[in-house]
Amino acid sequence: MSQDNQQSLQVGVIGLGAMGMGTASTLHQQGFDVTGCDISAEARDAFAAAGGKSVATPAELAHCHIVLVVVVNGAQAEQVLFGEQGVVSHLAPGSLIIQCATVAPSQAKQLGERLSAVGVMFLDAPISGGAAKAKSGELSVMASGAEDAFTYGQPVLDAMAAKVYRLGDAPGVGSSMKLVNQLLAGVHIATAAEAMALGIRMGLDPDVIYEVITHSAGNSWMFENRVPHILSGDYTPLSAVDIFVKDLNIVHQTGRELSLSTPVAASALQQFTAASGAGFGRDDDSSVIKVYQRLSGIELPEAANDHQGA
CATH class of the missing domain: 1.10.1040.10 (N-(1-d-carboxylethyl)-l-norvaline Dehydrogenase; domain 2)
Known part of the structure; x- marks a missing residue:
């Protein structure tokens, strides 16, 4: 993808902890237009200080084409996607959610079904490598989902990871x-x-x-x-x-x-x-x-x- 096309692709990263901050920073440095989201003002300020944009609620990522979910657990993933301030109801059809948190395979399947029902693409894409690999764009991504979701998300995946394992066409396999x-x-x-x-x-x-x-x-x-x-x-x-x-x-x-x-x-x-x-x-x-x-x-x-x- 050209630098211009990367800049036109709006990317949101929900969760600016160690892994999310590193991933958001990497994507920003690679030329993507990135908005970070976290409930912590300190985390938002840190990302803003590095040149990125930040918001306090997932609903404020409505403009994004691709949203990465890099939260702690399945309950948080559910909340940031479908909660009162969740992002999904605000996204345009054809947007892509890349879910990176470690969740139960059964939950990943359910998330995929719910997102498909509202016209949002989904990649079940847990990450591994720690904060250092996130910061250097060398994560391992264990991903599964539909072909069109992989095609749409490939530029972001390539920028954040040293290796992207394409494990199947259905959510749950990655998890x-x-x-x-x-x-x-x-x-x-x-x-x-x-x-x-x-x-x-x-x-x-x-x-x-x-x-x-x-x-x-x-x-x-x-x-x-x-x-x-x-x-x-x-x-x-x-x-x-x-x-x-x-x-x-x-x-x-x-x-x-x-x-x-x-x-x-x-x-x-x-x-x-x-x-x-x-x-x-x-x-x-x-x-x-x-x-x-x-x-x-x-x-x-x-x-x-x-x-x-x-």
């Missing part, structure tokens, strides 16, 4: 694939925390554990990515504990719908739930290791400023 990813991601984070806790409890140096495991068969992407947060004692949320409480609950719910047992995911869910219950829900998901600290008294690395202040 199904995201659940597979989230099951693995959640289990790997919880397992990384347990492995580190075991090593520390046995008296091993945490930095040495990381060095050895990242060069051994027991390594995983999540171990390599999250354990440095533990080593630095920095639990600033890049992805919060409560995200995996939500996502692994969706895995559990979907497994029940399918009469499929997911015992390993259930165990990881219990650890994240315990971390949330202990007050770490909004901390980085690597803080699930603090459950083991509470149970066994292991000594975790502290942040540099904690040492300085001691």
Whole structure:
């Protein structure tokens, strides 16, 4: 798509959190006319400061041709689409909703049916890669929907993602694939925390554990990515504990719908739930290791400023 055509395509991004802000900023930098939407004045001001336009309610995105929904959960997706200030009733027929939040496949199917009934196209398109990949336009998108929806949304998808997986022509398939990813991601984070806790409890140096495991068969992407947060004692949320409480609950719910047992995911869910219950829900998901600290008294690395202040 030419720069002029990109500028003529009005794009809305609902949800200016870590992923939404990065995606909106990337699209703006790629030449799209982007309006961000968030209930937080601070988030709106941050996007405006970067040169974008911002509004407080989804209904104010009526002018948009394509609207990305990058909210926290299915309830929020429902609200911003069909609630009192929802965007759908204000959109022109032929507009496109790209739903990026992690929701149950059954909900994704329902959203697609409701949008089709009012003449709005829909892509079930969960995203993965974290805030850094969103900011650099290198997300992975797991998408399903009709061919015409893919064709219409392709310029935006290409700008925000390093890889767009076209998984089928019906909503629900994209969300199904995201659940597979989230099951693995959640289990790997919880397992990384347990492995580190075991090593520390046995008296091993945490930095040495990381060095050895990242060069051994027991390594995983999540171990390599999250354990440095533990080593630095920095639990600033890049992805919060409560995200995996939500996502692994969706895995559990979907497994029940399918009469499929997911015992390993259930165990990881219990650890994240315990971390949330202990007050770490909004901390980085690597803080699930603090459950083991509470149970066994292991000594975790502290942040540099904690040492300085001691």
